[in-house]
Amino acid sequence: MTKCPVCSQVFQKGDYESLAKHLASSNDKNDPFHVSWLKDYIPMPNYNNPDFVVKLKEFYKLPEGGLKTWIASKFVQRFFSEKPHPFIEAMQRPKKAIFIGFGVEYYFFLKQKVKSLAYVIAKTDKDDVQKLEARIIMPNILYNYEENKSEMVLLIKMLEGLGISRESLANSMPLPPTIYSLKIWNSISESDHWLECMSAINTMELFTCPQLKDYGAKIPFFSPSVLDNEWIPDSVKHYLKFISDPANEHSMDAIDIISNYAKELNMTEEVQSAFLRSLDATERHLQARLTRAKQYESK
Numbered sequence: 449m450t451k452c453p454v455c456s457q458v459f460q461k462g463d464y465e466s467l468a469k470h471l472a473s474s475n476d477k478n479d480p481f482h483v484s485w486l487k488d489y490i491p492m493p494n495y496n497n498p499d500f501v502v503k504l505k506e507f508y509k510l511p512e513g514g515l516k517t518w519i520a521s522k523f524v525q526r527f528f529s530e531k532p533h534p535f536i537e538a539m540q541r542p543k544k545a546i547f548i549g550f551g552v553e554y555y556f557f558l559k560q561k562v563k564s565l566a567y568v569i570a571k572t573d574k575d576d577v578q579k580l581e582a583r584i585i586m587p588n589i590l591y592n593y594e595e596n597k598s599e600m601v602l603l604i605k606m607l608e609g610l611g612i613s614r615e616s617l618a619n620s621m622p623l624p625p626t627i628y629s630l631k632i633w634n635s636i637s638e639s640d641h642w643l644e645c646m647s648a649i650n651t652m653e654l655f656t657c658p659q660l661k662d663y664g665a666k667i668p669f670f671s672p673s674v675l676d677n678e679w680i681p682d683s684v685k686h687y688l689k690f691i692s693d694p695a696n697e698h699s700m701d702a703i704d705i706i707s708n709y710a711k712e713l714n715m716t717e718e719v720q721s722a723f724l725r726s727l728d729a730t731e732r733h734l735q736a737r738l739t740r741a742k743q744y745e746s747k
């Protein structure tokens with residue numbers, strides 16, 4: 449079945465005509481979520497024009513490289529295109545505040561990721577899926593502060609190096625756009641199929657995937673010159689080195705698994721919808737990182 453990428457309303461498999469009607473009528477009713485999704489992904493002056501269905505089908509059509517290429521390309525278009533996302537742009541010439549904004553908001557995402565991937569493990573019997581997810585979440589649950597072997601530890605230490613204590617991090621709350629995004633990720637994890645949950649969560653590790661440039665990324669997640677910058681605390685450099693080490697990043701392995709099971713279980717459209725809902729949630733979460741950074745800048 450096809451699902452609306454904004455509100456998850458369900459349509460018959462391949463029924464893009466009904467999905468187009470639903471999106472157009474939500475746009476006519478000025479529903480802010482549908483309006484902004486259309487504006488961002490399929491900008492058109494009039495959604496009641498018959499061309500809209502054609503464009504919608506094109507948007508979902510799998511390219512030669514299949515679902516893997518479709519996912520990676522959509523991710524790149526959203527965040528790493530000629531006009532990159534303002535957060536990615538800010539990471540090219542970062543200031544102290546941007547690492548704080550990034551770290552504090554992302555801390556909540558990382559906790560949600562552990563929870564969501566645990567749902568995947570619980571919902572499937574597939575060994576390859578369970579092994580991959582366990583490899584990602586175990587170091588972030590069973591960590592030891594003395595060892596720099598987990599993203600969670602290095603993230604917390606990065607923030608400590610920037611003056612944010614463990615206590616104040618534990619007592620902080622995510623900003624509203626991150627809260628909104630966490631709700632989306634949690635709802636997909638709780639209510640949807642494990643493959644949809646993987647499609648929403650594992651794909652968002654693509655930010656630091658070294659192969660992203662093969663899919664058209666114009667810039668990396670952060671400028672490599674950051675690592676030579678003298679004023680940047682070592683704790684930040686350790687964290688950035690850790691997340692950009694290919695050994696600690698599993699997005700392409702996950703997307704290979706997702707693509708195989710999407711074929712086997714005939715769930716390509718569900719995978720596309722879950723990925724798109726998560727892409728949108730991530731965009732909001734990146735805005736929260738910028739807002740948080742601005743709050744620290746003005747202190």
Ligand SMILES: [Zn+2]
Nearest residue numbers: 452454455457
């Ligand atoms: Zn909808």
